[in-house]
Amino acid sequence: MEIFDYDNILLLPRMCRVESRSECDTSVVLGNRSFKLPVVPANMKTVVDEKICTYLAQNGFFYVMHRFDIDNVAFTKDMQSKGLFASISLGVKQPDYDTVDSFVADGICPEYITIDIAHGHAESVKNMIQYIKAKIPAAFVIAGNVATPEAVIDLENWGADATKVGVGPGKVCITKLKTGFGTGGWQLSALKWCARVATKPIIADGGIRSHGDIAKSIRFGATMIMIGSLFAGHEESPGKTVEVDGKLFKEYYGSASDFNKGEYKHVEGKRILEPVKGPLMNTLIEMQQDTQSSISYSGGTKLMDIRKVNYVILGGDNAGEHLLM
Ligand SMILES: NC(=O)C1=CN([C@@H]2O[C@H](COP(=O)(O)OP(=O)(O)OC[C@H]3O[C@@H](n4cnc5c(N)ncnc54)[C@H](OP(=O)(O)O)[C@@H]3O)[C@@H](O)[C@H]2O)C=CC1
Ligand SMILES: Nc1nc2c(ncn2[C@@H]2O[C@H](COP(=O)(O)O)[C@@H](O)[C@H]2O)c(=O)[nH]1
Numbered sequence: 001m002e003i004f005d006y007d008n009i010l011l012l013p014r015m016c017r018v019e020s021r022s023e024c025d026t027s028v029v030l031g032n033r034s035f036k037l038p039v040v041p042a043n044m045k046t047v048v049d050e051k052i053c054t055y056l057a058q059n060g061f062f063y064v065m066h067r068f069d070i071d072n073v074a075f076t077k078d079m080q081s082k083g084l085f086a087s088i089s090l091g092v093k094q095p096d097y098d099t100v101d102s103f104v105a106d107g108i109c110p111e112y113i114t115i116d117i118a119h120g121h122a123e124s125v126k127n128m129i130q131y132i133k134a135k136i137p138a139a140f141v142i143a144g145n146v147a148t149p150e151a152v153i154d155l156e157n158w159g160a161d162a163t164k165v166g167v168g169p170g171k172v173c174i175t176k177l178k179t180g181f182g183t184g185g186w187q188l189s190a191l192k193w194c195a196r197v198a199t200k201p202i203i204a205d206g207g208i209r210s211h212g213d214i215a216k217s218i219r220f221g222a223t224m225i226m227i228g229s230l231f232a233g234h235e236e237s238p239g240k241t242v243e244v245d246g247k248l249f250k251e252y253y254g255s256a257s258d259f260n261k262g263e264y265k266h267v268e269g270k271r272i273l274e275p276v277k278g279p280l281m282n283t284l285i286e287m288q289q290d291t292q293s294s295i296s297y298s299g300g301t302k303l304m305d306i307r308k309v310n311y312v313i314l315g316g317d318n319a320g321e322h323l324l325m
Helices: 050-059 072-081 094-106 123-135 151-158 175-181 187-195 212-219 278-299 303-308
Strands: 009-011 028-030 033-035 037-043 089-092 112-116 139-148 162-165 202-205 224-227 241-244 247-253 271-275 311-313 320-322
Touching: 009 089, 009 212, 033 072, 050 072, 072 094, 089 094, 112 123, 112 212, 123 139, 123 151, 139 151, 139 202, 151 162, 162 187, 187 202, 187 212, 212 224, 212 278, 212 303, 278 303
Parallel strands: 037 224, 089 112, 112 139, 139 162, 162 202, 202 224
Antiparallel strands: 009 311, 028 033, 241 247, 247 271, 311 320
């Protein structure tokens, strides 16, 4: 198997078919809806809150609300009362089952549910997918996180509508160091490996450091890309603002860090400071423009045309040109 990551792959241009990058369509379909961009801010406490989720939904972007210290039923009702879709996260413990029961009791159903645990290839996830599908079958279920084709096959067979791939590539992740496991350092080739067997959409999660990594993820099989650090640190971001030597930063911490958990137990995440980088919409606009450029370099007009390009691996044992025959 070829092992590579975002920083040692480049995609190869094909002859341009547009006169302007504005002709390139970056939209993507997930479930019953189409979104402007194939990216979603990570469902983490320092990345999204109710206000940002509302803003994203109102402006045609996908979002996933985090699952920490939040009333998912009230959140769903609030979003739907505004005519917006609801996209929530659940764990696999008793309170998460109680939440599903409350949806049934109140006769409501979020449009998207992400089952979000560290080791998503687990019986607990199978049980939760099947509970949701039995009780509120209209919900589109995203399940994860996983790292292998076997896991993608199992989650799909258990009823997941999409799988989330990425164990340990995140910027505030220390899973690799603490456990010796994961896709940290080879997330892009893990995505390629998983995409070969997937029959449903894959959300690539973690490790995105530049906008060009969005096109690389699409090329290797992602339908959507979950991003934490690039979305943390905006003016609107929920992380606490910290001043260091006269410069403003916002905190960004892992969901499995002691900062999020409130205790030091099974810690697999850390806290960092991200420089404050202006309004969120500016980043979304730049991501859209950069993704339009990516599509134009692929010789296409729409997002999935990026899947057709060849690529080179830079340096290392797998170095070379990879042509689609
Ligand atoms: N994408 C990634 O690489 C990672 C992401 N995270 C994020 O951190 C947050 C907390 O995750 P998590 O700790 O799973 O959430 P929870 O604390 O809600 O744990 C979920 C359940 O899974 C169990 N569990 C967790 N890890 C394992 C494991 N390795 N083996 C067996 N059972 C396990 C827990 O039991 P118990 O605690 O008793 O073991 C608990 O019952 C999530 O948002 C998750 O996405 C965390 C690590 C890696
Ligand atoms: N191993 C851990 N991974 C975590 C933790 N909290 C979140 N995450 C994952 O990181 C991505 C975001 O990655 P980034 O590179 O874009 O910053 C996020 O979506 C989660 O999957 C954690 O505490 N430990």
